[in-house]
Amino acid sequence: MADQTLDAKGLNCPLPILKAKKALKELPTGGTLQILATDPGSVKDFEAFCRTTGNELVESSQDGSTYVFVIRHTN
Template identity: 55%
Template sequence: MSEDIPRTDQEIDARGLNCPLPILRTKKALAGLESGQVLAVLTTDPHADRDFQAFCQQTGNALLAQQTRGDDVRVHYVRRR
């Protein structure tokens, strides 16, 4: 995973939601994107890093980066397969 900020095609806000809701919203958003497009997902769930790693490994989507934005917000960059 790169620590550079990838160019994104869409961003969704899943702050305040706990597993599995950020992943479910990600899955729905990815379905609306074309192959190769990048989705940024904002989360505050402390377990989201592991959840997104497992989700991408299981689905074949690429997890490009996971970064901290602000105090408690993590951003997960997912490229649709």
């Protein structure tokens, strides 16, 4: 279970990433953020976001029309 959940459903790029970036800043190192999104582009966006920021993409899955991501704050 994630420490915090961000509901980004209905938002299009780049809003889910921007909201996740802000939420991650509020988490301690090692904390996890679950993001719920409906934008299909968010799959590649969150993979790239984690690669460039050094945060860990713990989970990337799909539940119906909702994409679920869990990111661990590592820096």
